[in-house]
Amino acid sequence: MFVNLSCLQVPMICLNSTSRHNCSKCPEGYYDQADFTRSTWCIRNITFTLDKKSPVKIIIIGCSAGLGTLFLIIGAWGLYKVVKRRKAILLKQKFFKRNGGLLLQQQLSSNLYNIEKTKLFTSKELEMATDNYNENRILGQGGQGTVYKGMLSDGRIVAIKRSTIIDENNLEHFINEVVILTQIIHRNVVKLLGCCLETEVPLLVYEFIPNGTLFQYIHDQIEEFPLTWEIRLRIAVEVVDAVSYLHYVASIPIYHRDIKYANILLDDKYRAKVSDFGTSRSVAIDQTHLTTQVQGTFGYLDLEFFRSGQFTEKSDVYSFGVVLTELLTYPLKQQ
Structure with a gap:
């Protein structure tokens, strides 16, 4: 041609x-x-x-080059994903160790603790549950963290406590709260569903208590549900029942160390639920007190603890006495 x-x-x-x-x-x-x-x-x-076979050769060469480039891109992308996934796994392992995962495993390895009751959630599960920790999901904030309202994949509504500060002191409180709550099964104590340790800050997952804190009903005087004398006495009895369980019925005696209005929640039937065990401590059965630095909320701590630094079961009783005094003396809302 x-x-x-x-x-x-x-x-x-x-x-x-x-x-x-x-x-x-x-x-x-x-x-x-x-x-x-x-x-x-x-x-x-x-x-x-012009050789009649040249177009075929050109097409073959072009296709080969195109496929080679495509495979190279796919391979590079796959390698990038593998490296990224590997980095994410290593980062989660780093957070798990830093957030006390090894310490928690050691604590829960004892037969004294109810291991199967505590679930380890993934970071992705809790991000989805809280809409990536949307501010609109915040239930409350305190010195140890922020509590979010979330919904798990099975439809359960939960409260997710996210620590705000990463330091050894807060980490100790966090691990302590997990260990304490794994021992407690009581209708008047908030239930721990699980935790997540693979995030930058540790997370605790509790049952959701819908009606807020006793503080709101006493001081804010919520119109929808005024606290009558009968309701106040019932709440007082329920808190006493929870404290008595912690001191005398739990497998290891537990001192709450921060009983106050803000740590008493009300469920859908307005039953009392004692919460926040970050500063709580387990004690040996034959142990009569804890010698520790003064911790808790001023106004609810007994003077003997201030003087000696020795916390006893009577210290919890004193804190409850302050709550009971406020509960019974705060005036009823005028109808």
Whole structure:
């Protein structure tokens, strides 16, 4: 197959310039062509042979190059995803160790603790449950963290406590609260459903208590549910029942160490639920007190603890006495 490509060539004027516009003969390999000026131009005549198999070869080479590039891109993307996933796994392992995961495993390895009751949630589960910790989901904030309202994949409504500060002191409180709550099964104590340790800050997942704290009903005087004398006495009895359980019925005696209005929640039937065990401590059965630095809320701590630094079961009773005094003496809302 021959193809004439003369139209692609640059014309070359004949070499015989003495005749000005006429050439007697073009050089070999050129042909003459007169243009509108009646000048004669010598155009090089070039032909070449095109192999009929060349288009197939070109297509094969092009497809091979394209597929090679595609596989290279896919391979690079896959490698990137693998490296990214590996980094995420290592980061979660780092957070797990830093958030006391090893310490928690050691604590829960004892037969004294109800291990199967505590679930380890993934970070993705809790992000989805709280709409990525949306501010609109915040139930409350305190010195140890922020509590969010969330919904798990099975439809359960939960309260998720997210620690706000990463330090050894808060970490100790967090692990302590998990260990304490794994021992407690009582209708008047908030139930721990599980925790998450693979995030930057540790998370605790509790049953959701819908009606807020006793503090709100006493001081804010919520109109929808005024606290009558009968309701106040019932709440007082329920708190006493919870404290008595912690001191005398739990497998290991527990001192709450921060009994106050804000740590008494009310469920859908307005039953009392004692919460926040971050500063609580387990004690040996034959142990009569804890010698520790003063912790808790001023106004609810007994003076003997201030003086000696020794916390006893009577210290919890004193704190409850302050709650009971406020509960019974705070005036009823005028109807």
